[in-house]
Amino acid sequence: MIKPKIITLSLVSCLTVNAQHMKYPSTEKQSVFDEYFGEKVPAPYRWLEDDQSPKTQQWIKTQNELTFEYLHNIPFRNQLKDQLKKLWNYERISAPFEEGNYTYYYKNNGLQPQSVLYRKLTSGGKEEVFLDPNTFSKDGTSSLGGIDFSKDGSLAAYQISEGGSDWRKVVVIETQTKKQIGDTLTHVKFSNIAWKANEGFYYSSYQKPKEGSQLSGKTEHHILYFHSLKESQSKDPIIFGGEKTPRRYINAKVSEDQRYVIITAANSTSGNELYILDTQNKNKIQPIVTGFTNNYEVITTEGDWLYIETNEQAANKKLVRLNVTQLGQKEPKWETIIPESESVLHVTGANKYFFANYIVDVHSEVKQFDLNGNLIRTLPLPGLGQATGFTGKSHQKEIYYSFTSYIYPSTVFKLDTENGKSELYKKPEINFDPNQFESKQIFYTSSDGTKIPMTITYKKGTQFNGKNPTLLYGYGGFEISLLPVFSVATAVWLQNGGVYAVANLRGGGEYGRKWHDAGTQLKKKNVFEDFIAAGEYLISNKYTSTEYLALSGGSNGGLLVGAVMTMRPNLAKVALPAVGVLDMLRYHTFTAGAGWAYDYGTAEDNKEMFTYLKSYSPVHNVKKGICYPATLITTGDHDDRVVPSHSYKFAAELQEKQNCKNPVLIRIETRAGHGAGKPIDLLIEETADKFAFAFKNFGIKELK
Numbered sequence: 001m002i003k004p005k006i007i008t009l010s011l012v013s014c015l016t017v018n019a020q021h022m023k024y025p026s027t028e029k030q031s032v033f034d035e036y037f038g039e040k041v042p043a044p045y046r047w048l049e050d051d052q053s054p055k056t057q058q059w060i061k062t063q064n065e066l067t068f069e070y071l072h073n074i075p076f077r078n079q080l081k082d083q084l085k086k087l088w089n090y091e092r093i094s095a096p097f098e099e100g101n102y103t104y105y106y107k108n109n110g111l112q113p114q115s116v117l118y119r120k121l122t123s124g125g126k127e128e129v130f131l132d133p134n135t136f137s138k139d140g141t142s143s144l145g146g147i148d149f150s151k152d153g154s155l156a157a158y159q160i161s162e163g164g165s166d167w168r169k170v171v172v173i174e175t176q177t178k179k180q181i182g183d184t185l186t187h188v189k190f191s192n193i194a195w196k197a198n199e200g201f202y203y204s205s206y207q208k209p210k211e212g213s214q215l216s217g218k219t220e221h222h223i224l225y226f227h228s229l230k231e232s233q234s235k236d237p238i239i240f241g242g243e244k245t246p247r248r249y250i251n252a253k254v255s256e257d258q259r260y261v262i263i264t265a266a267n268s269t270s271g272n273e274l275y276i277l278d279t280q281n282k283n284k285i286q287p288i289v290t291g292f293t294n295n296y297e298v299i300t301t302e303g304d305w306l307y308i309e310t311n312e313q314a315a316n317k318k319l320v321r322l323n324v325t326q327l328g329q330k331e332p333k334w335e336t337i338i339p340e341s342e343s344v345l346h347v348t349g350a351n352k353y354f355f356a357n358y359i360v361d362v363h364s365e366v367k368q369f370d371l372n373g374n375l376i377r378t379l380p381l382p383g384l385g386q387a388t389g390f391t392g393k394s395h396q397k398e399i400y401y402s403f404t405s406y407i408y409p410s411t412v413f414k415l416d417t418e419n420g421k422s423e424l425y426k427k428p429e430i431n432f433d434p435n436q437f438e439s440k441q442i443f444y445t446s447s448d449g450t451k452i453p454m455t456i457t458y459k460k461g462t463q464f465n466g467k468n469p470t471l472l473y474g475y476g477g478f479e480i481s482l483l484p485v486f487s488v489a490t491a492v493w494l495q496n497g498g499v500y501a502v503a504n505l506r507g508g509g510e511y512g513r514k515w516h517d518a519g520t521q522l523k524k525k526n527v528f529e530d531f532i533a534a535g536e537y538l539i540s541n542k543y544t545s546t547e548y549l550a551l552s553g554g555s556n557g558g559l560l561v562g563a564v565m566t567m568r569p570n571l572a573k574v575a576l577p578a579v580g581v582l583d584m585l586r587y588h589t590f591t592a593g594a595g596w597a598y599d600y601g602t603a604e605d606n607k608e609m610f611t612y613l614k615s616y617s618p619v620h621n622v623k624k625g626i627c628y629p630a631t632l633i634t635t636g637d638h639d640d641r642v643v644p645s646h647s648y649k650f651a652a653e654l655q656e657k658q659n660c661k662n663p664v665l666i667r668i669e670t671r672a673g674h675g676a677g678k679p680i681d682l683l684i685e686e687t688a689d690k691f692a693f694a695f696k697n698f699g700i701k702e703l704k
Contacts, residue, residue: 022663024655025062028055034585037607041585041614048648049590051637056648060637060668063651067632067665074692076703080492081688085111087495088488088680090430095389095400095412098122100153100175104130113140113679117147130178136160143677148193148201149175151258155229157193157201161677163638166190166591170203172229185233190222190592194252194261200228202239202252202261219592222250224263240265240275240285247273248595255301256394260324262298262306268598269478270516272296274308278324286327300349300394302371307337307354309347314340315513319347319354319373337373344481344512350392350399351417355379357390359481359511362441362453362504366390366401368420377420383408384441386483390415400425405484406457406500407434432491436460439484444537447529450506450518454534455484456543458499469498469698470544472535472572476505476527477556477599479516489687496695497704499543503534505560507599521601522612528563535564535571547573550694551629554578555642556599562618562650565629573662574694575629577618579639582646584617585610590643619646622653627660630697632690636669644668662697 029044050056071077089110096105103122108115114133120126136142145159145168156175159168170185170193191204206219221243225236240263241250247265249272254261259279266272271292277285289296294312299319301307306322319338326332338345343358343365353376354369364387368376381387385405392399397417404410412426439457446452462468471493475482482502490500504510507519507527519527535551538544549572553560558580565575581587581596585603588594594602601609614620622628631654635647651666658664667689669682678686695703 022661025059025066027059027652027655036585036603036610041620045649045652048652049645051643051645059648060670063666064668067667070663070665071689071692074696076695077688077692079703080691081684083492083495084488084684084687087431087492088684090428092410092428093412093426095402097391098393098396099149102153111680113681114143114677117144131158137162139671140679140681141671145677146192148195150195150198151256152198155181155195155198159188163671164636164677165638166640182229183232185227189219190249192251192253194254196254197258200226202226202254204250217591218589218594221246222248224250224252248592253298257301260301267292268595270295270598274298276324276327288322288327299347299354309345311513316340316343317345317512319345338369344509348390350390350396352394353417355390357387359483362455362483362510364483379415379420379422386485404486406439406455406486406490407437409486437494444533446526446533448526450530452503452505452530452533453510454501454503454537456499456501457490457494459494459497462499464542466539466542466545467548468544469548469695469700470501470538471498471550471552471694472501472503472538473552474503474505474531474534474560475553475557476507476519476530476560479509481509493691501534501538503531505530520599522609524600525616527560528567528616531560531564532568532571546571548698550574550576552576554580556581558582558642559618563616565631566618566621567616569626569628572629574697575631576634576690576694577631578634579636579642580646580650581642582650583619584613585620587646591640619649619653622657624657625659626657628654628658628662628664630662630693631664632693633666634669634686634690635666
C-alpha cells in the first residue's frame, strides 16, 4: 500500500471568482499536493477540512450570505414555504410497539420540530406523553436517536443527538415515574442498547479521534461495553473490540429469553462476523461465523436454535437455523428454513411466526411462515408500495405495520397474526388527493444493456411536451433499496406541476447482492451510467427536457449527482447534491468513512483503484471552460457522517471554474448534521429553497 504524501508549498493569493453575472466570495488557494503512486494531485482547498478554524467559519458565513441573498430574492420562495407548511401540518403516527404493559408510538401533531413518544396501557386507557424530544433543546435541533426497553418494560435507555451529530448521550429512566437513574452516558456512537435484565446494558462507542475535531476526526476501533446501573460509565468494562480485536462496527443484542448475547462485528458496511455469549455455557464468547465475506443477522432464538438471515450462497438472502450445541464443530449443520427466491428477502418475527418481506420489482410482498418454514399465508396489502413493521414479542398476537407509496400517505394497520386479518388502525387526515396523481413503473436500458426500473409520478392530465419541471432522484449504493414512500416535499412538487422520478440504480439492494456488487468499487461508474440513462429516458420520452430537469440525491446520492454533473454537464439544467461524498481520494480519512471501502475502494488500495476513483471524484473532475448546471449544494456544519468539507471543496472548485451564468451556491445549515433528526422547520426551509432554486433556474416566473 502506498500512502499519500502531502507536499505544501507557498500560499497563492486569494482568488475572487466571477462566473459571468455572479460574483462569488474569495476562496484562498494553497499549493498543496497529495502524492499517490508517484502522481501528484493538487489539493488547493485542503484548509477547508479544518472545520473549526476561524478562516473556515468566515468562509461559511460569506458563502451563506451570498446563497440566502439569492434565495430570498426568488419571488415564490415564501409561497413554496407556505405550501409545505400547510401540507405538513397533519397528525402523523408510527406503527405502535409493545413494551411491558404499555403500547408505545410516535406522534407528531403536525409542525412539531420532533415527533413525541406516547404510550397507553395495552389493556386500554388514555394516551400520555412518555418522552418529548422537543424539550431537549430550545430550537428543536436535539433529537431522539433511539430508545430501548428492558425486558419487563420497567426501564428504558434513550439516546440524544445534538445538532444532528452521530455522537450520542444516553439517559436511563424508570418508565413508571419517568425519572432518570444514574449518570448520563456520553460519547456513544453507532450503537443500540441491549438490556441484560434490569442490571444494565451493552452499548458501543469509539475512542475520541486522535486528530481533527470530534465532528471530522477519523474514528478507528469500535468497542462494546457493559454498563451496570450501579456503576459510573468510567468503570464500564470492555466486552469485545478495541485494539485486541479491532473492528470498525460492533453491536450487541440480547435474545428475548435473556439467554444469549449476540455480537455483530464488521469492518465495512457489507460483510460481518457473528459471536455469541451463552449464559448457560460459562458466559464465554464463541464465534458463530468469522470473516467478512457474507452478511448475517440473528432474527430470533428459540431454545437452542438461532434463526439467522444471511446472503451466504444466497444473493437474495435466506433464513437458516443453527443449533448452538453444534458451535465449535468442524462442520455445523445449517438448516434452511426459508430458501432464497428470485426476490430479495427481509425477515421479521412475532408470536412465534416469521414475516418474510420480499422486494418484488421495487414493491413489498409479505408472506407469513411458522418456525419450521411452512407457509401460513400471503398477506394482502392495499396495493403496490412499501410495507414495513411486522415485528413484536414472541407472545404478541396483534402486531402493526405501515403501508405507503409515492401517492399513498403512510397508513398504519393492525394485524392479527393468528388469522391473518388486517384492520385499519390509523389513516392520516391530510389535504392530498391520491386520485389526482398517477405513479407508474417503467424499465429503461442503461449504457451496457442492463434493464433499470424507475418509478415516475405526476399529476393526471400532464402533457408530455418536454416542458415539465422534473426532479430525478437516485442513490445507488450500500445495498440500500429505494421503495415507494410518501413525502410531503414530493407532494408539493407534484402539486406544482412537477414530475418526480426515482431510478433504482445498481449499487442498491433492490435485486440483491449481485445488483449491489455491480455498482461497487471498479464497477461504480455503472451507477452513474444508470442515472444518466434515466435522465435520457425522461428527455427522449418527453416527460421533460434538459432545460427542465433537476438531478437530486443525498449522501452517496450526493456523490451520484456530483459525478453525473461532471461527467455529463449538459444532461440537466439543475443539480442538487446534498451532504455528498465528493472527495473520493480522501473520504476514508474522516470519521467512519473507512467503513465505506466495500462500496468505493480507497485511493491507497492500489494504483488501479486510485486511478479509477480519481477519474470520477467530483472534486477532482471540475474543469475550466465548462458550463455546469445551476447548482445548489446543501450540507450541515455538524455533519459527522459525511463531513461538510466534501461540499466546501466541491463548491470552491465549481465557483472558480464555472463558465456560464448558471449559479453555483452552497447552503450550509449551521444547526444540523447529515439529516437524521432534522426538525420540521428546517426541513421546510431547506425544501422550499431547493424547489425555489430549481424552478427559478428552469425559467419559471410563477407557480401553477
